[in-house]
Amino acid sequence: MNHDIADPSLAPEGERRIEWAERRMPVLRRIRERFAAERPLEGIRVAACMHVTTETANLVLTLVAGGASVALAASNPLSTQDDVAAALVGRGIPVFARRGEDADTFYRHLHAILDTQPSLVFDDGADTTTLLHKERADLPILGGMEETTTGVIRLRAMAADGVLRFPVVAVNDSETKHLFDNRHGTGQSALDGILRATNILFAGKTVVVVGFGDCGWGIAHRAAGLGADVVVVEVDPIRALAAAMEGFRVMTSLDAAAVGDVFLTATGDIHVLRAEHFGRMKDNAILANAGHFDVELDLIALESMAEAKRELRAHLTEYLLPDGRRLLVVAEGRLVNLGAAEGHPADVMDMSFADQALAAEWLVAHGADLEPDVYRLPRELDEEVARLKLASMGAGLEVLTEEQRRYLASWEAGT
Numbered sequence: 001m002n003h004d005i006a007d008p009s010l011a012p013e014g015e016r017r018i019e020w021a022e023r024r025m026p027v028l029r030r031i032r033e034r035f036a037a038e039r040p041l042e043g044i045r046v047a048a049c050m051h052v053t054t055e056t057a058n059l060v061l062t063l064v065a066g067g068a069s070v071a072l073a074a075s076n077p078l079s080t081q082d083d084v085a086a087a088l089v090g091r092g093i094p095v096f097a098r099r100g101e102d103a104d105t106f107y108r109h110l111h112a113i114l115d116t117q118p119s120l121v122f123d124d125g126a127d128t129t130t131l132l133h134k135e136r137a138d139l140p141i142l143g144g145m146e147e148t149t150t151g152v153i154r155l156r157a158m159a160a161d162g163v164l165r166f167p168v169v170a171v172n173d174s175e176t177k178h179l180f181d182n183r184h185g186t187g188q189s190a191l192d193g194i195l196r197a198t199n200i201l202f203a204g205k206t207v208v209v210v211g212f213g214d215c216g217w218g219i220a221h222r223a224a225g226l227g228a229d230v231v232v233v234e235v236d237p238i239r240a241l242a243a244a245m246e247g248f249r250v251m252t253s254l255d256a257a258a259v260g261d262v263f264l265t266a267t268g269d270i271h272v273l274r275a276e277h278f279g280r281m282k283d284n285a286i287l288a289n290a291g292h293f294d295v296e297l298d299l300i301a302l303e304s305m306a307e308a309k310r311e312l313r314a315h316l317t318e319y320l321l322p323d324g325r326r327l328l329v330v331a332e333g334r335l336v337n338l339g340a341a342e343g344h345p346a347d348v349m350d351m352s353f354a355d356q357a358l359a360a361e362w363l364v365a366h367g368a369d370l371e372p373d374v375y376r377l378p379r380e381l382d383e384e385v386a387r388l389k390l391a392s393m394g395a396g397l398e399v400l401t402e403e404q405r406r407y408l409a410s411w412e413a414g415t
């Protein structure tokens with residue numbers, strides 16, 4: 001089997017949407033043109049476990065332009081865009097992903113991309129990398145790329161335990177990734193997911209954002225921009241203080257549970273909203289998660305508290321509690337922006353995937369000399385991505401004069 005997708009006839013629709021994303025990815029396009037000329041990934045086999053979206057398709061096509069062969073599987077059972085999978089298969093790229101696939105299929109698909117004997121691995125959440133340290137520890141791997149915060153946390157834990165067996169670039173840690181993708185991408189698209197599933201008006205609602213990291217920062221600011229009264233719940237005192245000084249109300253999760261109309265979790269943590277919170281929530285409260293795994297909302301507890309459950313609209317499940325209150329969960333508590341919307345806009349994935357492509361090139365050039373550890377992309381590559389993006393936006397970038405450069409480098413020049 002060299003692919004497993006839902007419906008090959010969706011390819012033309014996927015092609016049109018991939019083209020639309022490509023138009024808004026000028027940095028990745030520049031890199032693709034250079035890759036096509038220089039072929040830095042010639043002969044490299046890549047296994048990519050990523051959300052199967054139009055933006056990922058453009059990354060895959062960039063790697064192929066650079067000389068790589070790529071096999072793609074989904075990094076989340078609910079995020080696959082079946083038309084994109086069909087379009088890539090139509091171009092001869094092996095794809096193993098079906099929207100809504102069950103857990104067994106999900107893991108079978110991860111094994112399928114590893115069966116291609118890759119030397120580079122692109123991961124989003126570290127599931128493939130974990131598999132490469134357990135059941136597939138026999139496969140020799142040159143290096144990996146990790147896309148998201150949760151994956152990087154898992155990899156650092158592997159490195160700290162001394163078990164990581166190849167170098168991995170924490171692409172998430174590049175500034176042109178997490179300061180834009182997590183903030184502006186998740187910030188906007190998480191609300192987009194809630195809007196598509198519910199069509200509610202945010203203005204005048206109390207929106208509780210649990211976790212004020214990069215994603216939570218973006219969600220809180222975008223919700224405020226739509227006229228919501230935003231409450232932030234944080235465990236880190238500095239981030240909680242930052243939220244308070246940026247104009248948000250800061251509360252404990254139990255206090256927030258009683259006042260929220262909409263709850264959005266973005267912590268990377270487990271069971272941040274659970275039975276004790278559900279017991280206090282208002283009738284018709286809406287719950288969604290933007291964190292990587294579907295463990296932030298304790299839906300097993302909600303299921304056992306509920307008398308009945310039904311699909312009220314697409315991507316919106318209603319739980320009826322014995323006292324008559326109804327709680328509404330968006331996209332089964334999975335990444336709401338990918339489950340109920342289309343994920344991050346291409347405009348911001350342009351930078352994240354430029355970082356990914358440059359990380360692959362960097363690993364092919366240097367991977368064999370690196371110890372197994374978690375690495376950041378060199379600063380100059382991060383800055384290069386920012387420069388290219390600014391240029392594509394028509395922005396001007398000021399340059400230090402020689403006098404200023406010397407002044408800033410000198411400890412003597414006080415006056």
Ligand SMILES: NC(=O)c1ccc[n+]([C@@H]2O[C@H](COP(=O)([O-])OP(=O)(O)OC[C@H]3O[C@@H](n4cnc5c(N)ncnc54)[C@H](O)[C@@H]3O)[C@@H](O)[C@H]2O)c1
Nearest residue numbers: 148149150211213214215234235236267268269290291292
């Ligand atoms: N939906 C998407 O497309 C998308 C995009 C990027 C990242 N992510 C995922 O979103 C999650 C958050 O990413 P991030 O980059 O914002 O991470 P981050 O580490 O910057 O922020 C997480 C925040 O949550 C806080 N937190 C942890 N446990 C908490 C709890 N019990 N209650 C309240 N606050 C708590 C932490 O103190 C931290 O400030 C991760 O799982 C990441 O992988 C999702």
